[in-house]
Amino acid sequence: MVITALDHVPQCYTSADGLIIGSxxxxxxxxxxxxxSFAGVDDVPSSFVNSAIVSLLDEFSAARIRSDLSIVDSNRQINEMIRRCMNSAVRVPEFA
Structure with a gap:
């Protein structure tokens, strides 16, 4: 299944936006x-990433998220923010 973030929230900027995407x-x-898919999104703050993606760790292992969640239509800033937030949460510096 492909989920395009901006189909569900007006922006990927707040924790509230992240909670919707995370759900x-x-x-x-x-x-x-x-x-x-982050099509149309230029950047995301840590509050969005923590609510949308890091919160998945409450139910799924980091390995499961890594293997079953693909990120597309992103850029370097988005990728780095996801990597930093996940690394901080799981304390594994090599999270891809």
Missing amino acids: ILRRSLRSGRTTL
Whole structure:
């Protein structure tokens, strides 16, 4: 399943936006592999990433998230923010 973030929230900027995306991701990951598209998004703050993606660690292992969640249509800033937030949460510096 492909989830395009801006189809569900007006922006990927606040923790509230992240909670909405996180809820959608959680439901989708329960069914299997999921792709999150950041089409049209230039950057994301840590508050969004923590609510949308890091919060998935409450239900899924980091290994499961790494293997079953794909990020597409992103840029270097988005990728780095996700990497930093996940590394901080799981304390594993090599999170891809």
